[in-house]
Amino acid sequence: MNGVEIEKAAIVCKLLGDKTRLTMLKLIEDEPCCVCEFVEIFQMSQPSISQHLRKLRDAHIVKEERKGQWIFYSLNKQSEHYPLLQSILEQLPDQKEKLVQLEKNGTRISCC
Amino acid sequence: MNGVEIEKAAIVCKLLGDKTRLTMLKLIEDEPCCVCEFVEIFQMSQPSISQHLRKLRDAHIVKEERKGQWIFYSLNKQSEHYPLLQSILEQLPDQKEKLVQLEKNGTRISCC
DNA sequence: TGCTTATATAAGTAAATTATTATATAGTTA
């Protein structure tokens, strides 16, 4: 099997090598999240969240879509990295309970 | 699917997020390599190679086995991280040409 | 035994990373 270049794969792994970013990606595996949801979930400053998302976006791992005042982030399934990403994410435990928690708090932004 | 804890997965990804370490792991996917082979392949200082191997060893991703004066490193297939590792490595291009090059140079240490 | 080779560790350093606070931008709404 030939697959991606090893250098690019290392860049992807490095980006996934942060607990916050890895959890973000697992969270948006099925449905997009917006920045303020991440801020709520991770209890981190908004700039910090934005900077993590920027790294993922710069690497084309995620894409953004504005909906009114919110910007939703989702996995970029067109990315050359998507197969690698997918095979990593499918080995991670579900993070949906974090979204359930948001719903309970009333801080979930429904994107549809 | 439940899989590994996300924090541990992030640690593994971070370790794989370095071109040298990722290539090392792909190289030893099939057969062990010793430190001096890595030094030759990567054209890096011996301490630098040893330090990369140490990180992988500390995380139980690789194991070492002394054979005479050489210490051979191989994937630790007993590791809880092995399934994740394997699914990443199988998406990487073969690095065997690097070993072929060693054979041509006469610097390949045959371990068996 | 002493010398050589292979590897590991220690100490130091430059660069990269990940947070923070402050500020800018852009859309929403009164």
Add this chain to the structure above:
DNA sequence: TAACTATATAATAATTTACTTATATAAGCA
């Protein structure tokens, strides 16, 4: 339009990383 909300960017500081050189350890061999 002004005020508000969501997000991005800039500047900065603390921490971590990945090298380097110097040195220690451990096995093989004369």
